[in-house]
Amino acid sequence: MSTYGVEKSEETWKKELSAEEYYVLRQKxxxxxHTGKFNLHFEKGDYHCKACNAKxxxxxxxxxxxxxxxxxDEAVPGAIEYIKDTSHGxxxxxxxxxxxxxxxxxxxxxxxxxxxxQRYCINSVSIDFDAKTSG
Numbered sequence: 200m201s202t203y204g205v206e207k208s209e210e211t212w213k214k215e216l217s218a219e220e221y222y223v224l225r226q227k228x229x230x231x232x233h234t235g236k237f238n239l240h241f242e243k244g245d246y247h248c249k250a251c252n253a254k255x256x257x258x259x260x261x262x263x264x265x266x267x268x269x270x271x272d273e274a275v276p277g278a279i280e281y282i283k284d285t286s287h288g289x290x291x292x293x294x295x296x297x298x299x300x301x302x303x304x305x306x307x308x309x310x311x312x313x314x315x316x317q318r319y320c321i322n323s324v325s326i327d328f329d330a331k332t333s334g
Contacts (some may be wrong), residue, residue, distance in 0.1 A: 203296075203297070203298060203299050203300045204251075204298045204299070205250075205251040205253075205298055205299040206299070206300075207299075209225065212224075212225050212250070213225075215250075216249070216250065219324050220249055220250070220324050220325075223302060223322045223324045223325055224249060224250050224301040224302055224303075224324070224325055225250075225301060225302070226302075227286075227293070227302040228302075228322075229304075229322060230268075230322045230323060230324050231267075232266065232267025232268060233267040234267075234323075235268060235269060235322060235323025235324060236323050237269040237321075237323040237326060237328065238267060238268060238269055238323060239263070240261075240269070240328065241258070241261060241263075242258065242328070242330055243258045243259075243330065243331045244257075244258050244328055244329050244330040244331045245257055245258070245328070245329045245331070246258070246261075246269075246271075246321075246326045246327070246328055246329075247326060247327045247328075247329060248296040248298065248299060248301060248303070248325070248326065248327075249301070249324065249325050249326055249327050250296065250299050250301040250325075251296060251298050251299035251301070252327070253278060253296055253297070253298035253299065254275050254278060255274060255275055255278045255279065255296065255303070255321075255326065256271045256273075256274055256275060256278075256319070256321070256326070257275065258331070260272050260273040260274075260314075262310075262311060264310070264318055264320070266318070266320055268304060268320045268321060268322060268323070269320075269321045269322075269323055269326070270310070270318050270319060270320055270321070271317075271318075271319040271321065272310045272311055272314040272315045272316075272317050272318065272319070273314070273315050273317065273319075274294075274319060277297060278296070278297055278298070279294045279295070279296070279297055279303070279306075279319075280294070280295045280296070280297045280300070281293070281294060281306065282294075282295060284305065291305045291307070292305060292306050292307075293305055294306050294319060294321070301325065302322075302325065303319075303321050303322065303325045303326070304319065304320045304321040304322050304325065305319075305320050306318065306319045306320070307320060
């Protein structure tokens with residue numbers, strides 16, 4: 200089992216997160232497609248873990264994949280832990296925050312070929328956004 204920079208009891212996580220955030224971040228749930236606030240969000244800035252505020256993605260790497268969840272072609276180096284996921288009769292790669300172990304989504308090899316070829320399919324409820332200000 201991994202040791203994370205931020206570790207809390209499940210009771211503490213339940214108190215700090217909404218019911219939906221807890222379901223997705225701590226119980227590996229999934230929000231319904233096309234419902235997340237960051238699915239079609241394309242402002243300049245950084246995306247952070249909703250549970251611990253660690254920086255995960257930059258807006259320059261966000262793209263519209265049509266899958267119904269926010270998609271990125273690259274994560275901040277070292278921000279993501281990758282875990283083999285064999286649930287639901289599939290073999291996928293789960294992405295979790297490397298700082299607190301919270302579930303973010305999955306990464307697939309069907310992203311834009313002109314960049315990394317990766318598609319990080321991330322639940323909106325797993326992330327927060329920090330807009331970049333000019334200057």
